[in-house]
Amino acid sequence: EPEVTQTPSHQVTQMGQEVILRCVPISNHLYFYWYRQILGQKVEFLVSFYNNEISEKSEIFDDQFSVERPDGSNFTLKIRSTKLEDSAMYFCASSREGNQPQHFGDGTRLSIL
Amino acid sequence: AQSVTQLGSHVSVSEGALVLLRCNYSSSVPPYLFWYVQYPNQGLQLLLKYTTGATLVKGINGFEAEFKKSETSFHLTKPSAHMSDAAEYFCAVSESGSARQLTFGSGTQLTVLP
DSSP states (O other): OOOEEEEEEEEEOTTTTTTTEEEEOOOOOOOEEEEEEESSOEEEEEEEEEEEEEEEEOOTTTEEEEOOOOOOOOOOESSSOOOOGGEEEEEEEEESSSSSOOOEEEOEEEEEE | OOOEOOOOOOEEEEEESSSEEEEEEESSOOOEEEEEETTTOEEEEEEEESSSSSSEOOOOGGGGEEEEGTTEEEEEESSOOOOOEEEEEEEEEEESSSOOOEEEEEEEEEEEEE
């Protein structure tokens, strides 16, 4: 069964550095999402992306965050200048249509030192 | 605005016993409802979904859930627990329509005792 793939599985970065998290959605999916889960807290929505533009974003998704689909397969989340509170598990998801269930990757654990 | 409440952050059942994980939601529009399961060091796997139609929905691994609009509930059940069901379970809601964000509950850790 097709899967959403995320790399790396664990990223350790110094505070203030830029980080890029990568995702390869399922190949025939058109809608892409990022969520995060801070340790011990709920899974929170960050952003959704369709047709090369952001569809929705949460309050968490401020100017430090950006998303891009640089080619036909990758979907990336960039954090420009990381803060300690950005430490979390970041999940990428994709769906075939906007009202179809979202399929999640295994996540990238981001640790900010 | 939507919200999801999962009653019980930890639930323990004996192997072979009924599993009942509770989920209540609030939504100002007709919701889509989901249950996801997360095994250690893995992502979220869809168990089942309710969008429209039949209010009792069946999912993978013998799980099912019933949408009760009057109670704003979407509880997850399985008649007989198996050791392999031990995991964290998340209830989620989205608005119907396109590219809607999921709002998750805080999760319920299910332990299955031998």
